[in-house]
Amino acid sequence: MEDFRFDKDADGIVTVTLDMQGQNANTMNARFEPGMRAICDRLEAEEGLTGVVFASAKKTFFAGGDLHDLLAIETANEELFAGIEASKAVYRRIEKLPVPTVAAINGAALGGGYELCLACNRRIVVDDPKAVVGLPEVTLGLLPGAGGVVRLTALLGLEKALPYLLEGRQAKPATALKQGMVDEIVAGADDLVPAAKAWIKANPDAHTQPWDQKGFRYPGGGAMEPRVRQTMQVAPAMLFQKTRGLLPAPEKILDVAVNSMRMNFDAALRYETRRFIGLIVSPEAKAAISTFFFGMQAIKSGAVRPEGPRWQASRAAILGAGMMGSGIAYAHAKAGLPSVLKDMDAGKAEAGKQYSAGLCDKAMKRGRMDDAGKAALLDRITPTAQDADFAGTDIIIEAVFEDIALKEKVIPETFKQLSQDGIYGSNTSTLPISILAEACPDPSRFIGLHFFSPVDKMKVVEIIMGEKTSQDTLRKAYDYVQQIGYMPIVVNDSRGFFTSRVFGTFMDEGLQLLQDGMDPVAIERAAWSAGMPVGPLAVFDEVSLVLGQKVSQTHAALDARLGVESGYGKHNTATPAVIGPMIAAGRGGRQYGGGFYDYSADGSKTLWPGLSQFAKGNAEISQADAVDRILYRQAIETLRCLDEGVLNTEVEANLGGIFAIGFPAHTGGAIQFIRGVGIDAFAARAAELADAYGERFDIAPTALDRLRSEKVAAA
Structure with missing residues (x-):
């Protein structure tokens, strides 16, 4: 019971605080179902119980399934089916309690965490952009397997639920309230439990879920409503257009969501389980969990970064105002990094800045930027034809034409403008960094930084180590790439790199x-x-x-x-x-x-x-x-x-x-x-x-x- 704290107040309201021991976040690990079953046993036997609040002792509310455990599952069998059904049973017991239940959401409630919230009668969230709710399982090749597909469809209706189910969208508090995914927002985390208890006291009979009430109707219409039937008919074709039939999870999610509207609630939950266990062992799920969760986690956490203090560039210069150079300047400016954009011709340098202006105009048309944002971004780009204008800069990105003779001329001429501990990067796509480094006065501070076109959309940088590139330079380059919001991929020097x-x-x-x-x-x-x-x-x-x-x-x-x-x-x-x-x-x-x-x-x-x-x-x-x-x-x-x-x-x-x-x-x-x-x-x-x-x-x-x-x- 150490993972779940049970506190009953004088009014008969129990606060169950989730605090999975030895973990930074609450997850549905091997201890979760037995622990929650014991909680349900106690709640069902508790005398004088008037309500239940689920809270969290972690920074996040509940992170959902333990992906290490899921990745280790290799066979879909009866034992797996029974285990999933047992985990879902505790959620069903929670929503069958004869008293109101409230989820006090202090941070991210995703996957199985939000599914716990859905099993509660009310969902209250703190006004914090990090307190997102949603069901992102589809991004991991899975479907929400603890009742998420069935309950969200019943809560929002098919049309409103599908984007959150099929795309794994996460909603911040204001959006979640507007969409009906939560019921209330409070100003601070300390207000959550008091607000939950106040609602319980004011609504002592609000303990039956809408889908368990006689005469329940799906929001937006049931399975036979013309608008809903049209959605059912069109959705598979639209889905195939996006997935090409290569991703089984979205197809199974759509299948469960649609068919859940045609059967009783408990049968729909079992049907969801059957579809879920097939996905757990699929190669697509294994691939997504390995790469997009654990792999991305390794990159973001710096698992492949040299040890040392974090480094941040305060000024940058880009040499060459062609499409690549102009795109890099935009990436810098958008991330708040002031940059000089240098070309041999001042007019070309100014045209390179206008490339960023064009991207800003597109963002403004989509409602993603205003006039002030555009002006601030463009103020961070200084076009010039003079090397002296970027003297003392922290990082120089050489992005001139892919011509070795030209690069060997530009590198030594401009290297002298670097600050004492600055680094020099070449945006070459195939030329060996070790050979280009021969033209550099200090090869240890020279590294390859291969951006991809169009730079504003391709948010990855191939970092290429030359034979004499220092680990200190690699550390700074890695931090610089993350500073501008791009993904660093480190490779060793070779023709064409990776x-x-x-x-x-x-x-x-x-x-x-x-x-x-x-x-x-x-x-x-x-x-x-x-x-x-x-x-x-x-x-x-x-x-x-x-x-x-x-x-x-x-x-x-x-x-x-x-x-x-x-x-x-x-x-x-x-x-x-x-x-x-x-x-x-x-x-x-x-x-x-x-x-x-x-x-x-x-x-x-x-x-x-x-x-x-x-x-x-x-x-x-x-x-x-x-x-x-x-x-x-x-x-x-x-x-x-x-x-x-070449790859590490x-x-x-x-x-x-x-x-x-x-x-x-x-x-x-x-x-x-x-x-x-x-x-x-x-x-x-x-x-x-x-x-x-x-x-x-x-x-x-x-x-x-x-x-x-x-x-x-x-x-």
């Missing part, structure tokens, strides 16, 4: 399929079916074929200069074979008027008919093979990066692949995808692809040995 290497394999495999004779429409469709945001041919047009060719030429020149063959992109044989003739035909990509697609003035596009010339054969490639080729090609290259030491951790491999490259999120990332398929099964399928399509699908034996030896994909 993201560009893997991204190149995705685009190349699209061209390999083209050469094999697959219809271009089917290629793009296969990428869509795999879960990629955009097809490889469309992506090539957006980044431009010309840029792809220049990158290859740059690395060829670098090989000649160093007298070595780096092997960069050695498996990407289809790329030069296709883009060379395309560029020669005047088809360099979207910005050049057309590439793999033709573009119309109205914004529509169609695949260029001339692509048939690149088909070397007329192979009948199945959709399943095409999907696997697209996914396995990227996963194998990610595995190579991990095996070669599986966490960064997974999150970097999803957020920087667009590897399908439902897999949990490339390495988690391998684990989800099964290491041996993945190896066998890769061998099949290698036999059928070439050595690019070969896997070094040592690469999988590491995965076998490390059971948990953690930092």
Whole structure:
């Protein structure tokens, strides 16, 4: 009982305070159900009981299910079903008590925590933006399994409940009150229990839930109401458009929500349990919990950050006012970091600032910014053509054109403007940091900071360690990336680093399929079916074929200069074979008027008919093979990066692949995808692809040995 404090006042009101021992937050761990069962036994036997208040001794109210426990479950069986039903039974007993019950919500009440609140007759929340309520299980590949789907649908009605169930939205106090998710807001945490007790005294008979009352009607209408029936008919198609059928959790949530309106309440709760236990053991749930909860937690907490005090830049400079440089300046200004945006031409620097003005205007149209906010943001960007204007700055981001000679000229000229303990970052996408560092007066303070386009939307930065980059510089770079609200992914130096290497394999495999004779429409469709945001041919047009060719030429020149063959992109044989003739035909990509697609003035596009010339054969490639080729090609290259030491951790491999490259999120990332398929099964399928399509699908034996030896994909 140490996890639950039981205090009865003179008026007969019991306050049950949740305080799970040895934890920072209350969770539905192994002690939860027995403890709550004992509480229910005592409440049901308590003489003179007039009401119950559920409160928390933690900073948050209740965090819900213990994800460590859920991740460890491997089999859906009767024992699991019985365990979930037992946990749900205590909530049902709470709402069947013959006295009013109130949830006093002092902080975040999410998942199982909010489900406890839903089982109470009233929900009172403190006026604190951190006191959010909601059911975010869908983001972890699960559904609310402690009555959340059934009760929220009954509380709000189907139409209002679905966004919170299918998207995992969390509501701050004011929104939660407006939506009907809570009933009252109090000014401070100390006001919660008194307000709860006052309501109980004023409403001694308010102990029957709406759905347990005779004649209950769903808000917004029942299952047979025309408006609700229309929602039921349209929702599956809209859901499939978003998930592509790759995420089972939203589909099962919709199924439970709709069918709960067609059966009695207790049957609906059992139906919810059946759907829940199937999701617990699904690869999608394992992937989401491993990557999006524990993985993100590791990144945010600095598990892969060098030890040392937190560092914060107070002034920054960006060199080059092109699209990347202008985007970085906007990211700085939005995060409150004053920056100088420098270009050789003052007019270009001013135009770079206007890029931020344009983004502000878009935010204002959406109601996310006002005139004062725009003015304040733009005041943090100083365009200039003079190096002296950023003397003494804490961090310089070099974002000039991807030309090694230009970078080697700019770096030593501008490094002298750094403060004594400042750091210098190069926004290169493929050029080796160790080679660029040779032009830097102090290579220990030089590091790669690879942003992605468009910078305002792609909130991840690949931090590249050079051979002489110090751990102190890495620590500062890591803190800087988090300071501006972006996700840091740390990698070691190599040609193309991690993201560009893997991204190149995705685009190349699209061209390999083209050469094999697959219809271009089917290629793009296969990428869509795999879960990629955009097809490889469309992506090539957006980044431009010309840029792809220049990158290859740059690395060829670098090989000649160093007298070595780096092997960069050695498996990407289809790329030069296709883009060379395309560029020669005047088809360099979207910005050049057309590439793999033709573009119309109205914004529509169609695949260029001339692509048939690149088909070397007329192979009948199945959709399943095409999907696997697209996914396995990227996963194998990610595995190579991990095996070669370019990547340090599986966490960064997974999150970097999803957020920087667009590897399908439902897999949990490339390495988690391998684990989800099964290491041996993945190896066998890769061998099949290698036999059928070439050595690019070969896997070094040592690469999988590491995965076998490390059971948990953690930092």
